[in-house]
Amino acid sequence: MSAPKPTPVFSATTNACKACTPLGACLAFRGVEGCVPFLHGSQGCSTYIRRYMIGHYREPIDIASSNFSESSAIFGGGENFCTGIENVIAQYDPSVIGVATTCLAETIGDDMNLMMHEYRAAHPDTSVPIVHVSTPSYTGTHAEGFHAAVRALADQLAEGGPREPRCVNLMPGMVSPADIRHLRELCEVFDIQPTILPDYSDTLDGGSWREYHRIPEGGTSLAAIRAMGRAAGSIEFTSVCDESATAAPLLSERFDVTAHRLDLPIGIDATDQFCQTLSQISGRATPKRLAAERARLIDAYIDGHKYLSGTTAALYGEEDLVVGLTRFCCEIGITPVLCASGGNSGNFETSIRHISELTGNTQVIANADFAEIEAAITDNKPDLMIGYTRGYAVSRRLDIPLVRVGFPVSDRIGAARLLHVGYRGTQQLFDRIVNTLIEAKQDASPVGYMTM
Numbered sequence: 249m250s251a252p253k254p255t256p257v258f259s260a261t262t263n264a265c266k267a268c269t270p271l272g273a274c275l276a277f278r279g280v281e282g283c284v285p286f287l288h289g290s291q292g293c294s295t296y297i298r299r300y301m302i303g304h305y306r307e308p309i310d311i312a313s314s315n316f317s318e319s320s321a322i323f324g325g326g327e328n329f330c331t332g333i334e335n336v337i338a339q340y341d342p343s344v345i346g347v348a349t350t351c352l353a354e355t356i357g358d359d360m361n362l363m364m365h366e367y368r369a370a371h372p373d374t375s376v377p378i379v380h381v382s383t384p385s386y387t388g389t390h391a392e393g394f395h396a397a398v399r400a401l402a403d404q405l406a407e408g409g410p411r412e413p414r415c416v417n418l419m420p421g422m423v424s425p426a427d428i429r430h431l432r433e434l435c436e437v438f439d440i441q442p443t444i445l446p447d448y449s450d451t452l453d454g455g456s457w458r459e460y461h462r463i464p465e466g467g468t469s470l471a472a473i474r475a476m477g478r479a480a481g482s483i484e485f486t487s488v489c490d491e492s493a494t495a496a497p498l499l500s501e502r503f504d505v506t507a508h509r510l511d512l513p514i515g516i517d518a519t520d521q522f523c524q525t526l527s528q529i530s531g532r533a534t535p536k537r538l539a540a541e542r543a544r545l546i547d548a549y550i551d552g553h554k555y556l557s558g559t560t561a562a563l564y565g566e567e568d569l570v571v572g573l574t575r576f577c578c579e580i581g582i583t584p585v586l587c588a589s590g591g592n593s594g595n596f597e598t599s600i601r602h603i604s605e606l607t608g609n610t611q612v613i614a615n616a617d618f619a620e621i622e623a624a625i626t627d628n629k630p631d632l633m634i635g636y637t638r639g640y641a642v643s644r645r646l647d648i649p650l651v652r653v654g655f656p657v658s659d660r661i662g663a664a665r666l667l668h669v670g671y672r673g674t675q676q677l678f679d680r681i682v683n684t685l686i687e688a689k690q691d692a693s694p695v696g697y698m699t700m
């Protein structure tokens with residue numbers, strides 16, 4: 249019997265498998281109509297975040313900053329905050345300002361509530377809502393910043409009132425603009441009027457302009473966010489976030505809006521659960537056209553099974569996405585040998601192990617960096633990697649094909665148009681995975697087969 253491998257000791261993160269927490273908050277704020285994301289901290293943070301987001305969405309993205317100097321870092325950023333908010337209101341005429349704090353502002357302990365109070369006292373005529381979320385990046389990930397901003401929007405803006413039975417709140421997490429559009433369509437076939445928070449399907453995937461718009465059209469309206477306390481129910485896609493970290497439990501507790509927490513609807517099983525929830529809320533059966541999409545997907549699973557049988561994959565990225573992909577891989581016959589995430593919610597491994605179809609020895613690593621991921625992939629030698637662009641270097645070094653999903657996908661175009669959810673999105677992801685495996689096999693063959 250071989251001796252167990254020693255546990256590697258790391259003194260520092262090497263190539264983190266996550267992005268910064270305020271980035272997720274800025275993304276969420278970009279999905280609110282008329283909202284300007286505002287970072288309280290140094291200018292470099294907003295430059296880094298804009299660069300990251302533009303690489304993925306390929307759209308111009310403005311993120312305001314209170315632009316800390318050395319003196320703000322020592323004496324506090326209150327003055328910069330007030331000047332920054334004044335400038336944003338003067339130049340953008342926003343309907344909401346979403347303020348997220350950077351590492352520096354959190355480290356020096358700037359009191360945001362006091363600053364907002366002082367700003368209001370000095371500007372009694374300004375009625376623009378300012379939503380604040382605390383996002384120290386050294387304690388979290390971009391996904392946590394995203395959920396925190398969504399919760400802050402619901403917390404600080406939603407109102408109660410008479411129930412609106414056709415309205416449902418949908419908090420899908422960090423899905424693509426194409427996913428958001430499809431989720432809206434799915435709700436509408438059940439005659440449900442969804443408030444999707446956030447909705448960046450237009451703001452980050454819109455048409456071309458003749459002239460620059462400081463705030464792009466689209467996003468969840470302030471009125472719709474205010475009405476979230478009156479909805480018939482809330483649906484959010486997460487299995488790793490604590491209830492204290494997301495919006496649906498808050499709306500349930502404060503306004504008695506029933507919360508439904510589901511896995512990301514990737515795969516037949518998870519999409520069935522989403523559709524059943526929509527059916528339960530609306531009282532309508534699943535429409536025929538959805539049943540037809542489901543049937544086509546099952547047919548594709550049958551067509552593709554001979555290419556997938558016996559294959560293995562390494563999955564990495566944002567925690568909820570990796571859980572959804574793991575469930576999907578198990579459903580289509582791929583064995584996940586590695587499930588890794590830079591997130592450290594404490595619930596990642598439990599959510600993965602909870603997947604009943606999971607068989608074999610799957611290594612699960614939370615709080616992972618790419619040094620650990622590469623070591624595990626070297627040991628496990630999977631046929632495929634599924635994750636975002638940052639894994640490309642590992643994929644290239646180890647000569648393992650990479651299917652790009654998650655955030656960011658910055659070495660291909662079309663990230664905003666990648667569809668993953670529902671039967672239709674699953675179909676597209678399934679085809680991409682199968683074709684990637686076929687292509688690798690075809691390229692590796694000395695014969696040059698044209699039928700695979």
Ligand code: SF4
Nearest residue numbers: 268293296350351385
């Ligand atoms: S300093 Fe913190 S908030 Fe700023 S870019 Fe780096 S991780 Fe993000």
